[in-house]
Amino acid sequence: MGRRAYVKGALAVLVGLMAFAISQYPDRSAEAGEAKVTVLVEGGSPAFKALQKVKPDFEKKYKVKLEIATAPYMGVRDKLISEVVSPTGAYDVAAIDVLWFPLVRNVLEPLDDLATPEVRADLFPHLLSGATFDGRLYGMPLWDNAEILVYRKDLFDDAAEQAAFRRRYGYALRPPTNWQELKDVAAFFTRDLDGDGKTDMFGTSLEGFGGHGDAVTNWLYLAAQAGAKSYVTDGRGEIVIDSQPYLKASHFLIDLIDAKLVPPTYMEMASPQNVELFKAGKLATTYVWAHFLPDLYRSAAAGRAGGIGVAPNVGGAVPGAWYNVVFRASKSKSAARALVSYLFEHDDAVADAFGVAARRSVLEARATMPEGAHLPALIRTLEDRGTFDRPALRRWSEIEESVLIPTLQTILLREKTPEEALPQARDEIALILNRQRARP
Incomplete structure (x- = not known):
């Protein structure tokens, strides 16, 4: 049986x-x-x-x-x-x-x-x-549910695009499986399509909208992909928001912004906005919650040559x-x-x-x-060892809304460096959890 x-x-x-x-x-x-x-x-x-x-x-x-x-x-x-x-x-x-x-x-x-x-x-x-x-x-x-990669198959399956990508980067064009590949793909497909000096298509996107939990979710799973074994606090209750994985995740996002590989409206974007830009052909790749895929399959984007491609997140995600x-x-x-x-x-x-x-x-x-068609990618993402829950904290919503979102926005807007912002976030979280500790 x-x-x-x-x-x-x-x-x-x-x-x-x-x-x-x-x-x-x-x-x-x-x-x-x-x-x-x-x-x-x-x-x-x-x-x-x-x-x-x-x-x-x-x-x-x-x-x-x-x-x-x-x-x-x-x-x-x-x-x-x-x-x-x-x-x-x-x-x-x-x-x-x-x-x-x-x-x-x-x-x-x-x-x-x-x-x-x-x-x-x-x-x-x-x-x-x-x-x-x-x-x-x-x-x-x-x-x-989890965020998975969505990409334009008409671009990724095009023989001329594949040849040009290999010449530039020395390996085959494919849905990215790590951060460096994501940067390469994003740089390759960020283009001025009509020669007016303005970018018409971006290689990927970034979620920075403070009124939506997607911004924090994206940041957290990047930290997990960089080696974090838990979110915000560790198994002993120690606050780890200022540890190396969170610094690396923050700098990765800054790198995408500085290289202009994401839409300039990134501070207004979450999954719904990513979906709409992808439908309009303005994004070559993006990460969206898997439940958005049925709507994408019914959209005009699915009618492009080759249709819509999906792939697992590059190293797990927040379920x-x-x-x-x-x-x-x-x-x-x-x-x-x-x-x-x-x-x-x-x-x-x-x-x-x-x-x-x-x-x-x-x-x-x-x-x-x-x-x-999106479900194999979702299954692989959910199976990934980098996929694990946010901590079971009674005051998680307060931490997310009053600390994590403002901290991330401060970093993305370049008002503070990650090295400046994350220790401050650690102390603010400690106050909320009544576990204040002195800065070193």
Whole structure:
């Protein structure tokens, strides 16, 4: 029996057992009528769309009414925090960003029994570690994601371009696999196409927009590619933002800017802007979250000769995982747990809505389809040893918004050197974490 068939069978057994549990041990909410599960999700998100898709079949199979409560991204986080301060039982299940676990795990129900050996074998290790605290699992993965390389195949597959690149750099033109190759490719394809003295196409891009987390994400995974083994703090809790990998990552970004290999609007750019410039033919390569690829495949960019090429990130990336969780104060725990299992089994509903998924078996199956051409690159990026989660810090959002983003912008705008800015960032983070230490 193949792995996908084995996992599918095991999941079916698990969901069947959950259905039996509901029938044998009805939730307290059922005493007053039909059992009900209320799910909190970001409005219009892939989680919302997946819930809408599975809702009719889930309600029919489990005889449970499914209510979907929505809020904007930050609104979901605020409602979660309210449940921590004063648990109300208003929600049974929520779809949450991995970054929110440190804020809410004390009000969540452990879900260890749902992560059977078969389930664990179908997940990337960081998906389990990201939701595990004190040896207990508090969330079931909803999807996984990472930034991957997108490039113009019409340029990379062109024989004249290949010959010219080899003459200039001494090796074959290919999607870059390290920083030097990325610099070479970016320099080669940065061009004035119409002879007016202005650059019309840039070899790559840079994410510097402070109002979006992509800028920090990009900076962090560059530090990992330069040798960082953790983000911002190490395994002992020491702050490492001023260590060599972060200095190298900062200087790499500065080098791209100084060589004018990225659009001059880099301080206004994140993944959505990169996608639009790529669609318009203004970028030869760029890095974007994998979930943007289905939209790119439907765009005019896909109609260029050769279409759109994808490749793994050059050395791992920051994963962007989301999870389904069950609240400890839920009055419908059995039904809530059944829903979480059902959504995991039907991970293809997320893939339909978002172009990515949590389960390796779903990603591998869809990688053989035209609309899943980006998934082999995503899988390889998620497997890379340089791919690991941001630290599980309760005050991570504050650190990112008040320290990391301003520090990165200060560096990119050349207001301070990395050697000046990063020690200051270290001390600011220490203040936030109440671990102030004197500068050497």
